Amino acid sequence: MNTATQHNIGAYIAVATSILPQAATASVNGVGLDRLAHNLPLSCVLHAVVGAETGAPSAVSVQTKLQHAPDNATWADYDYPGSTTVAQTAALTGVNTEASAPIDLSSANRYVRAVSTITLTGGTSPTIEVAADIIFGGEPLGPAV
Numbered sequence: 001m002n003t004a005t006q007h008n009i010g011a012y013i014a015v016a017t018s019i020l021p022q023a024a025t026a027s028v029n030g031v032g033l034d035r036l037a038h039n040l041p042l043s044c045v046l047h048a049v050v051g052a053e054t055g056a057p058s059a060v061s062v063q064t065k066l067q068h069a070p071d072n073a074t075w076a077d078y079d080y081p082g083s084t085t086v087a088q089t090a091a092l093t094g095v096n097t098e099a100s101a102p103i104d105l106s107s108a109n110r111y112v113r114a115v116s117t118i119t120l121t122g123g124t125s126p127t128i129e130v131a132a133d134i135i136f137g138g139e140p141l142g143p144a145v
Helices: 003-007
Strands: 013-024 043-054 059-069 097-104 111-121 127-137
Touching (some): 013 043, 111 127
16 A cells, blocks of 8 residues: 555545535435546445434435436436446435445446435425435546555
8 A cells, every 4th residue: 555545545536416415305316427527436435414304204214326327317226236236325214314335336327416215204394404425436547646
């Protein structure tokens, strides 16, 4: 392991926000992120966060998954290479919680985005704060060291 990997991990990853923090009542589609802008990384970590709720729901569930598209318009759920399992985080069922999922992007299209499916039960006009980031890594060409 060289000094760059020990003291400058930022040279090997790129963090991009797909779902900006917002109060949501239903599913939220994140913005598409162009993997080409990050040298087509071969992996990522999908990171989802939920914050405070309003409206006193009796139950909360936020499930965040990764979608991909060849054109930033035709979206499909991304399955792990060699399987039919959708790449997603664990469901978040409490306020002020977070979850992450490492994802192999080797068979992903050029664009990726986060999609959070939100289920709020009961309450009066309930909302929950959500956000999601994608941390890219594993670029075929690393930085000059």
